[in-house]
Amino acid sequence: MTTSTALLLADLAGVAVFAASGASAAVAKRLDLFGVVFVGFVAALGGGIVRDLVIDEVPPLAFADWRYATTAAVTAGAIFWLHPQFARLRTTVLVLDAAGLGLFTVAGTLKALDAQVPPVGACLIGMITAIGGGLCRDLLTGEIPVVLRREIYAVAALAGSIVVVLLDGLGYAGPIPLVAAVLLVFGLRLVALRRRWSAPVAALRPPPRTGGITGPPD
Template identity: 65%
Template sequence: MGEEQLLLGLNLVGIIVFSASGAAAAVAKRLDLFGVTVVGVVTALGGGVLRDVAINEAPPVAFTDWRYPVTAGLTAAIIFWLHGRVFRLRKTMLTLDAAGLGLFTVVGTVAALDAGIPQVGACMIGMITAIGGGVVRDLLTAEIPVVLLREIYAVASLAGTIVITVCHHFEVPPLWSSLGAAILVFGLRLISLQRNWSAPTPKGPATA
């Protein structure tokens, strides 16, 4: 499998899981079919649009390749109709979000490296790609974005971007580095949820 086909596959799988995550969050807020579809599509495509803007790819691929919005829209519609038979919404949403976080971390970082972005910048773009859609999802569903809370979220993505850039430097085959980074991010996110790991917060009472 070539690197281009690998990235396309990861992109589409990431779009499916992030669209499902966004749609599940919208269903939990009791939005109608249109609202669920909009939230699912924006969640799935938001991070990729930010990535393409950052690497100066215009127009963003989400607007030029019909497979991206159609895949996101169909996934969101399926979640709307089948959620009651398939999920316990919160647990499923968190699992899907963790999977999307891992996949989009890989896609964003690899795309940035391929565009000639230096390693530190590629890490930043990879993380933005991974967390961008989730931030928009949380804002649209009136939640504080997960990335701003104590949970290990952006840190897990950042760890994945570092794995990708190090593997790229040592010319590790893209398939293995991508799978390893995605699994690392997914695992870190789920373990942090199960064990209540969190980033440090300020000590003592808040002051104005």
């Protein structure tokens, strides 16, 4: 198996995982078959579509290569019919989701760097590639996006993007350093889930009590 084939298979595996995640959320909201497939498609490919539009690569890969759209649609359709069995695999899905997060982060950052995007922009594009689909999924199903809540998700993707940019700047953009960046995102996400790490949230204080409404002074 060539390196390009291995990367393609890894990319399609990530698409399938995120499509399954989106389809599961749609099933839980009692959407019909079209709705389930649509949400699965958006969850799997939304981040990549945004990335390609930002770097002016048109048509986006999700539309240019039939294998991506087909993988997302077939996976989402399968979840529509097999969701009772799939629901028992929650732990497995979380692990695969973490792996997909790492793969999409590294792939998105590299693609941005190849398009001559400056380092800071490449980090942001890498993060958006990884989290964009999940953000769209939650918005379509009426949920507060996971990436905006306390879970360490977007932070893990951003950390991976920064590592990729640093490695590229130092000339260490070979397969081994990039695999290490994928493993960093993967490991950080799993450890955060295991230890229930979360980003800080603002502390809300109750409004001060007053002795009652008083009239204007005489």
